[in-house]
Amino acid sequence: MRQVSIVGIGQTKAGEHWERSLRDLASDAILAALKDAHAEKVDALYVGNMLSGELTAQQHLGTLIADWAGLGGVEAIRVEAADASGAAAVRLGYLGVASGVQDVVVVCGVEKTTDADAETTTAAWSAGTDAEYEAFQGLTMPAMAGLLMRRYMQEFGVGREDLAPFAVNAHKNGANNPNAMFRSTISVETFMKGGMLADPIGMFDAAPLCDGAAAVVLCAGERARDLGGRPVRILASAMATDRLALHSRRDPLFLHAAYLSALKAYEQAGVGPREIGLFELHDAFTVMAALSLEACGFADRGQGTRLAKDGEIGLQGRIPLSSMGGLKARGHPIGATGVYQIVELAQQLRGEAGANQVQAHLGMAQSLGGSGATAVTHILGA
């Protein structure tokens, strides 16, 4: 098994791209990443995407994007794991290079939601739940998160305002990220005043779905120097799953897949949560941020909000979260999000995060699919 490094990164702005199609967004990110890596030829393309079949009547994205980006004949596969599609694509790129079968691969996450109306998108997004038992009852993703948040508040005596710091922090960081969808800070007061989406999930608990594409070039460690990019090492790559339906889980407030994949990643990298200097987590809803912190060993059960309250999740805190805006402020282009997280972590570890620069040598990214049924965790090192 070979060491794998990230030698190139690229991204489009996350947001509403009315004038660009899915293939354009993906190609923009890929070409930027290849340029950054000084790479011209790759051995494979992995594309993470969830909804292009439902929203744009286009599948077969691996080949479409390889064709459009001019990668000429290269092996190309599309990967889907609901919201974690992008991170799963990174995982497969990692396996391709680690195996020795592929030397240089490019991984792209892309989603285009503005080609369909919001109702269609919301319905399609709920295909990440157990459709026959959850979506068919009318449960959308915000509704699923609402069930979790209500139970969390009840079980641990937490109020809505206790979750506010996750959103406030994300928006503060997003304000300095030129690729973020939302670049305004918000106050706790604004947070509390947001309209309800799925009680108790308010507008500022939820990340916005949007368009976007991000890409990374991976290569074998020994070749990283030849390619001229500033390499960031992938110290661990791990994935795990849980029961898909919320009602099947013994304890819905414990994200077992997040726990398992983090555990495997810690073992592979030979570190624990103490050594992790920043954490790009899956803050699709504020309650998911709290649950992730607990599952990954950064906080005890029911104590995830305390870290946020104590200011420990800011750029200078004990464990900076969502350092470039997270899903909440950068935006959540569903199948692209997992790759954005890796790109942003690489920006931080390369010292290219601008006003949001965190001093850290070790960072972790964790992407969740559905209501936490899939988790992909990567640990990167400078």
Added chain:
Amino acid sequence: MRQVSIVGIGQTKAGEHWERSLRDLASDAILAALKDAHAEKVDALYVGNMLSGELTAQQHLGTLIADWAGLGGVEAIRVEAADASGAAAVRLGYLGVASGVQDVVVVCGVEKTTDADAETTTAAWSAGTDAEYEAFQGLTMPAMAGLLMRRYMQEFGVGREDLAPFAVNAHKNGANNPNAMFRSTISVETFMKGGMLADPIGMFDAAPLCDGAAAVVLCAGERARDLGGRPVRILASAMATDRLALHSRRDPLFLHAAYLSALKAYEQAGVGPREIGLFELHDAFTVMAALSLEACGFADRGQGTRLAKDGEIGLQGRIPLSSMGGLKARGHPIGATGVYQIVELAQQLRGEAGANQVQAHLGMAQSLGGSGATAVTHILGA
């Protein structure tokens, strides 16, 4: 890079499964394959599927099926490459084991088309073309094949009846396969009388879409003996792509992706077409069988039908094709087909093909996505 072997196979019947849902079909095939391999624990699940989002409003299939099949927490990813989704999943399972990251993986291809009406399915299937330039003009998959077949007939002076032997051969072999959808033989006369789907594609040129699931268990060569199954070695695994849209290809009658992936596979296995004793090819339409034979070096340009006419594609011929019925008679459960091909090749190499047994030590399977824009080729050895 480690040697990879197939140590377990499983399949449901291909056909119309009105009483079984997608998750049931997939679990049936997976549990059969695990039983065949005497394996209880796997490190990962790869699921090949094209249309479950569009046809059953269910995505996130990796996790759903891992959950339903009782694989408890295992890493699980869904893979899509249009009609080649199943073969692409086999390719990723191969990479996972070859890399040393995973020791035992299960790969499942599954499709459920009877949950939607035929028009919805036909429209969804065309998402494997370049949707903005082809499907949006009303081009379905049979229509795309019709364009290719008309051009083939014109360019090489071939008649419709010259393509008949591919269908006749497939139906003859399917008659002896208990898992095939169609188990009746057909004559050239029946073939010629079939109604037109998309002139010149007649009913008997086209494989039927259907439901089905197939699964294989892969493990590292050195562990194959421990697991108790009869191992079949994967001697080569290769994938390539072409321009997605037919009109973008320099020569639409040359399947460049099929050629490239076969070339890579021959190199990896250290063999050529002469050494291949049987070939499970992508006979979604008769003309595709002819084009595949030519692209893979079994026939000269425009001569693919001659092999068929000379009786060389039968079970006792020079290069037996579609030995268990192929897509044409076994049925084409889109995202499952690539795994069915591997299962059937393994049946042959294990000497378990019953009345259709071919005497061969080396077999090749090739799965195509869209109108040949993606090709995945595997060479297996007894």
